Amino acid sequence: MPVIEVNGLCKKFMLRADRADSFSKMFNTLFRRANHGEDREFWALKDVSFSVPEGKSVGVIGVNGSGKSTLLKLLTGTLRPTKGHITVRGKRSSLIELGAGFHPDFSGRDNVYLNGMILGMSRARVKEKFEEIVAFAELEQFIDVPVKYYSSGMQARLGFAAATAVEPDILIVDEVLAVGDSSFQLKCLSRIREMQGRGVSIVLVSHGMGDIEAVCDEVLWLHKGEAVMFGNTGDVVREYRVNQGLPLPGHAGA
Amino acid sequence: MSKISVSFVEEKEHMRHRLTRYCDLVTGLALRDVKMRYQLSVLGLYWAVLNPLLMTAVWSFVFSKIFRAEGIKGVPYVVFLFCGLTFWNLFSNSLMTAVNCLTGNASLLSKLYFPRVILPTSSVMARLVDFAFSLIVLAILMVIYRVTPGCKLYWLPLLIVIELVFTLGLAYIVSAVNVLYRDLGQILSVLLTLWLYISPVIYTLEQVPPGIKDYFICNPVGELIYMEVNVVLGSGVVDPAALGVTALISAGVFLLGLLVFRRLESAFAEVM
Numbered sequence: 001m002p003v004i005e006v007n008g009l010c011k012k013f014m015l016r017a018d019r020a021d022s023f024s025k026m027f028n029t030l031f032r033r034a035n036h037g038e039d040r041e042f043w044a045l046k047d048v049s050f051s052v053p054e055g056k057s058v059g060v061i062g063v064n065g066s067g068k069s070t071l072l073k074l075l076t077g078t079l080r081p082t083k084g085h086i087t088v089r090g091k092r093s094s095l096i097e098l099g100a101g102f103h104p105d106f107s108g109r110d111n112v113y114l115n116g117m118i119l120g121m122s123r124a125r126v127k128e129k130f131e132e133i134v135a136f137a138e139l140e141q142f143i144d145v146p147v148k149y150y151s152s153g154m155q156a157r158l159g160f161a162a163a164t165a166v167e168p169d170i171l172i173v174d175e176v177l178a179v180g181d182s183s184f185q186l187k188c189l190s191r192i193r194e195m196q197g198r199g200v201s202i203v204l205v206s207h208g209m210g211d212i213e214a215v216c217d218e219v220l221w222l223h224k225g226e227a228v229m230f231g232n233t234g235d236v237v238r239e240y241r242v243n244q245g246l247p248l249p250g251h252a253g254a
Numbered sequence: 255m256s257k258i259s260v261s262f263v264e265e266k267e268h269m270r271h272r273l274t275r276y277c278d279l280v281t282g283l284a285l286r287d288v289k290m291r292y293q294l295s296v297l298g299l300y301w302a303v304l305n306p307l308l309m310t311a312v313w314s315f316v317f318s319k320i321f322r323a324e325g326i327k328g329v330p331y332v333v334f335l336f337c338g339l340t341f342w343n344l345f346s347n348s349l350m351t352a353v354n355c356l357t358g359n360a361s362l363l364s365k366l367y368f369p370r371v372i373l374p375t376s377s378v379m380a381r382l383v384d385f386a387f388s389l390i391v392l393a394i395l396m397v398i399y400r401v402t403p404g405c406k407l408y409w410l411p412l413l414i415v416i417e418l419v420f421t422l423g424l425a426y427i428v429s430a431v432n433v434l435y436r437d438l439g440q441i442l443s444v445l446l447t448l449w450l451y452i453s454p455v456i457y458t459l460e461q462v463p464p465g466i467k468d469y470f471i472c473n474p475v476g477e478l479i480y481m482e483v484n485v486v487l488g489s490g491v492v493d494p495a496a497l498g499v500t501a502l503i504s505a506g507v508f509l510l511g512l513l514v515f516r517r518l519e520s521a522f523a524e525v526m
């Protein structure tokens with residue numbers, strides 16, 4: 001059975017210039033002729049379908065604003081679809097954007113505990129895993145420093161270490177590997193490999209085609225909310241590179 | 255087949271395990287809230303202790319010296335007022351912080367999924383720490399003014415639990431509505447000020463004229479504060495009928511709160 005099935009998925013956002021988002025605005029519009037900027041609908045995802053077989057990993061690529069993060073948020077449950085069907089089988093863990101859910105004023109330690117509990121671990125479980133998380137992130141010296149003093153790479157390290165410690169069946173990662181240095185990227189890749197070896201599915205959003213090729217079996221290419229292509233990583237990435245005017249490997253410098 | 259379906263199929267987690275996890279999370283978030291108030295802001299102790307003390311000092315002067323208000327017979331008005339404010343603040347401060355608990359955690363809400371009711375719940379639980387500090391000050395005041403606690407003090411925990419249930423229900427509603435209408439906080443603070451005056455905090459129920467008094471049962475917080483103050487300072491007779499009605503209303507408000515919250519929940523991530 002596929003771990004992820006997405007069928008005819010649509011997501012609409014309302015882009016309202018003048019949303020009555022407070023009682024005072026609402027009160028005003030009662031007395032004045034409502035002068036809304038037009039209510040503009042925006043379809044961030046249009047009829048997207050794909051599925052991920054058990055143990056396989058999928059990449060999502062596309063230009064900025066094409067709907068990748070929106071798709072991942074629908075998969076984690078933070079957003080609800082406007083139309084369509086989503087089935088996800090297995091325990092999820094996610095790392096959406098940098099410093100996912102970290103509170104800048106609190107120490108790395110506090111944040112790891114809270115993040116771990118939100119992602120599905122009990123307090124006792126986080127405690128067991130804590131040493132390992134910190135060691136993986138190589139942040140022993142900074143763990144009691146507020147996260148606002150962390151560099152982007154440090155935040156990514158801690159976020160990734162915490163998200164993977166949950167031991168999920170499905171790991172959802174949105175553009176966080178890119179900020180790590182190359183040694184950490186290698187470390188992440190090897191952990192991802194190890195998880196894949198245990199049958200974990202990865203859903204990875206990245207602008208780095210290298211990462212996508214290294215991790216994913218299949219790739220979904222989104223453009224303006226629509227699925228342009230879904231299939232074998234090699235094929236989709238090649239098409240995408242051509243479309244984006246990126247050099248093809250092997251043709252570099254030609 | 256319906257237009258929308260979302261299903262997250264997970265291995266069945268043991269109910270007890272899930273509950274521990276959620277309790278851990280509520281506690282974790284509540285402690286973070288407390289830490290933020292006490293460690294990261296100097297105002298922590300101000301809100302918990304100093305503010306009610308200052309209010310008590312000024313009000314007890316105005317109400318007992320000028321308006322000649324009386325509290326419970328044989329109990330100094332200062333102690334009576336501080337006691338009432340302690341229980342009132344548990345309710346009022348909970349709502350005033352809960353109203354911003356979703357809007358204040360926008361990044362958490364848009365990036366991680368967890369049952370959203372956990373946020374207002376932990377926000378209310380965090381106020382228990384302020385409440386505990388206030389109770390300590392109350393005990394000290396009672397020693398200073400030589401007030402012996404009532405002999406039915408064992409009712410207090412139950413009364414506090416009912417107050418919390420009622421408060422949670424309203425906290426769910428105000429936090430969810432505030433996501434859609436961001437100025438609810440201002441309106442709420444006005445409403446709470448009015449609410450304080452129709453609750454027996456600066457006066458006792460006995461002083462209310464009989465015709466009006468019958469309506470006071472509609473105000474569960476007022477009823478609870480009346481019973482709590484009486485249990486702590488006075489004879490402590492708890493009217494089982496009044497308690498039953500109050501408990502029922504509280505449970506109803508709690509369920510209504512959960513319902514409203516669930517209805518509005520799906521819109522949260524979008525407008526954050």
Ligand SMILES: Nc1ncnc2c1ncn2[C@@H]1O[C@H](COP(=O)(O)OP(=O)(O)OP(=O)(O)O)[C@@H](O)[C@H]1O
Nearest residue numbers: 013044063064065066067068069070071523524525
């Ligand atoms: N809460 C929201 N309200 C309104 N519009 C939104 C909301 N979230 C996303 N959008 C819009 O949906 C579109 C897709 O956004 P999304 O974040 O999914 O893009 P993305 O593919 O992740 O881009 P990037 O590569 O820059 O991360 C964008 O045009 C964005 O403006």
Ligand SMILES: [Mg+2]
Nearest residue numbers: 068069070174
């Ligand atoms: Mg994105």
